[in-house]
Amino acid sequence: MSAALGIAGAIALLLGIVILAALLTWVERRLLGFWQDRLGPNRVGWQGTLQIVADMVKIFFKEDWVPAFSDRALFVAAPAIVMATVLLAFAVVPLTPSLSIAPDVNIGLLFFLAMTSLSVYGVVLAGWASHSKFSLLGGMRAAAQMMSYEVFMGLAVIGVVMLAGSFDLNTIVLAQKKCWFVVPQCLGFVLFLIAGIAEAHRLPFDLPEGENELGAGFHTEYSGMKFGMFFVGEYAGIVLISAMVVALYFGGWQGPLLPPGLWFGLKVSAFIAFFILLRAALPRPRYDQLMSYGWKLMLPLSVLNLAATGAVMLAA
Amino acid sequence: MYIMSALRTCWLTFLHLFHRTETQQYPEQKPKLSPRYRGRIVLTRDPDGRERCVSCHLCAAVCPCDCIDLQKTAAPDDWRPEYFRINFSRCIFCGFCEEACPTSAIQLIPDFELAEYSRTSLVYEKEHLLISGTGKDPHYNFFKPAAAAPPKNPRSLLP
Numbered sequence: 001m002s003a004a005l006g007i008a009g010a011i012a013l014l015l016g017i018v019i020l021a022a023l024l025t026w027v028e029r030r031l032l033g034f035w036q037d038r039l040g041p042n043r044v045g046w047q048g049t050l051q052i053v054a055d056m057v058k059i060f061f062k063e064d065w066v067p068a069f070s071d072r073a074l075f076v077a078a079p080a081i082v083m084a085t086v087l088l089a090f091a092v093v094p095l096t097p098s099l100s101i102a103p104d105v106n107i108g109l110l111f112f113l114a115m116t117s118l119s120v121y122g123v124v125l126a127g128w129a130s131h132s133k134f135s136l137l138g139g140m141r142a143a144a145q146m147m148s149y150e151v152f153m154g155l156a157v158i159g160v161v162m163l164a165g166s167f168d169l170n171t172i173v174l175a176q177k178k179c180w181f182v183v184p185q186c187l188g189f190v191l192f193l194i195a196g197i198a199e200a201h202r203l204p205f206d207l208p209e210g211e212n213e214l215g216a217g218f219h220t221e222y223s224g225m226k227f228g229m230f231f232v233g234e235y236a237g238i239v240l241i242s243a244m245v246v247a248l249y250f251g252g253w254q255g256p257l258l259p260p261g262l263w264f265g266l267k268v269s270a271f272i273a274f275f276i277l278l279r280a281a282l283p284r285p286r287y288d289q290l291m292s293y294g295w296k297l298m299l300p301l302s303v304l305n306l307a308a309t310g311a312v313m314l315a316a
Numbered sequence: 317m318y319i320m321s322a323l324r325t326c327w328l329t330f331l332h333l334f335h336r337t338e339t340q341q342y343p344e345q346k347p348k349l350s351p352r353y354r355g356r357i358v359l360t361r362d363p364d365g366r367e368r369c370v371s372c373h374l375c376a377a378v379c380p381c382d383c384i385d386l387q388k389t390a391a392p393d394d395w396r397p398e399y400f401r402i403n404f405s406r407c408i409f410c411g412f413c414e415e416a417c418p419t420s421a422i423q424l425i426p427d428f429e430l431a432e433y434s435r436t437s438l439v440y441e442k443e444h445l446l447i448s449g450t451g452k453d454p455h456y457n458f459f460k461p462a463a464a465a466p467p468k469n470p471r472s473l474l475p
Contacts, residue, residue, distance in 0.1 A: 035332045039339040281329035282322055 010101045014087050021235035026051045028235075028276050035280040056228075064224035067130070074129035079222070079229035082122030086236045089115035093243045094170045096253050096260045108169040109161060112244060113154055116199050119237070120146040123201070123208055123218050126230070130221040138217025141287060142208035145198055148294035149205075153195030155302040159188040159309040160248050173252030182249040184312075187305045189249040191298055196241035198294075200234065202275055204282040207290060242271035351452070353426035354411045357402055359442065360423055360451035367446065368421035368458060370395040375413035375422050383407045400442040405435050420453040 026041060026048060033040025042048040066075055091101040092108035105111060120143060127139015161167060163184060164175040172181075182189045198205040209217040219230045246252060246267040253260035255267075285293070340347055349355070362368050371388035383406035389398040413422045432438050450456075 033339075034337070035329050037332055037335050037338045039337050039341075277326055277330055281326045 010091070013095075013099075013101055014090065017087065017090055017236060017239065018232060021232045021239055022052050022056070024235040024238065024272065025055065025231070027272070028279070031273065031276045032280050035277065059225055059228045062224040064226060067132075067221050069131045070221065071129040071131065074125045075221075076226070078122050078126035078129060079226045079233070080122075081125065082119055082233040083229045083236070085115045085119035085122065086233050086240055089240055090236075090243075092169055093240070094173055094247060094252055095264055097170075099261070100170070104168060104170060106166070106168045109157060109167045109172070109248075112169075112240075113150075113157070116153075116240075117146070117150055119233075120150075122233070126222070127208075127218040130218070132221055134214045134216075134220045135218050138208045138210065138214050138220070141210070142201065142218055145201070145205065145207055145290060145294075148291060149195045149198035149298075152191055152294070152298045152302040153199060155299070155306055156188045156191035156195060157248065159185045159305055162306075162309055162313060169247050169252075173247055173254065176251040176254060180249060180251045185249060185305070185309070187301065188309070189245070191302050191305065192248065193245055194298065196245060197275070197278065198290075200237035200241050200275075202234070202238060203279040204284050205290065206284060207287055210284065238272055238275050239268065242268045242275065245271055349426035349428075351426065353428075354409045354414075354424040356404075356427040356430060357407065357409075357413065357422060357424055357440075357445065358447045358451065359400060359421055359445040360447060360449065360453070362457040362459065363450055363455060364457065364459070365448070366459065367396045368419045368456075369397055369400065370419055370421070370458065371397045372418060374416040374418065378412045378416040380410060380412065381406045381408055384413060397442065400445060402440050402445060403438065404430055404440060405438040419458040420451070420456050423451040423453075425451070 029051070030040040030042075030048065032038075040048065041051045044050040044054045066072055089112050092105050092111050094100045094103070102108075123142040123146075124139045127135045127137075127142065130136070160172060160181050163181060164172040166172060166175075175181075201208050207217075209219070211217070214220070219227055222230060243264075246264065250267050253264040255263035258266075360368055369386075371386060373386065376382075376384040376386060383403040384401070385403075386397045386400040389396055409424065411424050414424050417423075430438065
């Protein structure tokens with residue numbers, strides 16, 4: 001009985017996340033509009049809130065075309081992998097003290113890292129299965145970018161794990177009762193945020209897509225709802241990274257006066273807005289610049305952060 | 317330093333949240349068009365109410381997209397066109413026809429709302445193009461040139 005309830009709750013939560021991710025397409029277009037002195041979509045429904053319904057109707061009625069030259073099985077599987085890994089990673093995110101799909105998983109953070117690593121497969125397989133050069137280039141870039149940014153993402157998070165003494169996200173959130181980890185781990189926070197942006201392949205690190213060089217990169221050949229799943233998967237990725245940043249560095253659901261769920265929501269939306277602001281503000285670096293930032297700057301910095309955190313902990 | 321300039325860019329972009337939007341909400345809020353705006357093409361009449369067009373074909377000849385077609389009437393003293401046709405699905409609103417016209421007959425006016433449901437209804441015939449007024453050139457009359465008036469006696473101008 002309780003298992004059935006748990007499954008129903010998990011499905012409801014995941015559906016909520018998907019709907020939220022879809023709604024983010026409208027939020028992003030509106031915010032980008034305001035930041036570019038435009039209005040953005042404001043016609044469908046009040047202030048354009050129903051834009052997502054119109055987009056959904058449109059995308060469902062598009063021809064769902066699988067190119068004859070593609071590797072059919074992988075081509076169909078790729079968007080599902082992207083979507084599934086992102087949604088699975090949500091299982092360990094503590095939304096409130098009691099609400100979480102898989103509470104008290106003692107390897108929560110490792111599970112998140114594993115799932116974000118797996119989501120690379122979706123992108124790479126999409127690029128490979130499309131059998132087109134733009135897609136392949138996008139997939140290759142995705143593979144290289146994710147691998148190099150995954151490395152220091154893991155290293156940056158270790159600082160938090162050392163301070164909290166646990167991989168369990170609930171414990172990590174509770175350990176920030178007195179002081180958010182962004183204070184002792186400010187360098188780690190910046191590194192994790194940058195790695196997170198690269199992980200969600202959002203601007204300025206959206207080289208796998210690179211619409212002005214590669215068409216749309218790894219999803220050039222996708223249409224209809226398969227493309228929609230990449231799209232929603234990307235936005236779910238933004239929500240995921242924002243939620244993880246909040247849980248790891250900004251005290252998760254903790255905060256005065258307001259209920260914990262609301263605090264979590266507020267903090268996450270602030271980071272989502274920051275993600276969108278980055279898109280509005282920053283240009284994309286060159287591919288070699290991206291790689292050299294990752295290996296020559298971020299990786300040494302994260303090792304330094306790790307060593308400094310360890311030294312301080314030993315001294316204390 | 318790249319980081320500082322990136323942060324500055326982010327901040328400046330964020331400030332644009334408080335700027336006025338440039339968007340004009342078009343169907344509710346009409347744009348301001350100057351009188352010289354090159355929109356729909358009309359055929360004008362002279363101050364006496366006659367059609368100005370003398371079927372010289374200069375507009376059709378200069379038209380870069382060949383969207384103007386016309387023919388003079390067969391009658392010897394009638395210079396008006398028998399038909400005058402503009403295909404607005406081809407017209408690029410360059411205004412060359414207006415520049416070429418020796419009698420100020422063909423003119424572009426500030427109206428761009430030409431949408432139709434079928435392409436054939438974008439072909440405007442003479443009755444659709446002709447307006448009853450003189451357009452931008454209120455006094456010009458091809459059939460009453462200044463030279464045709466008897467010369468004034470300059471003495472009459474003296475005080």
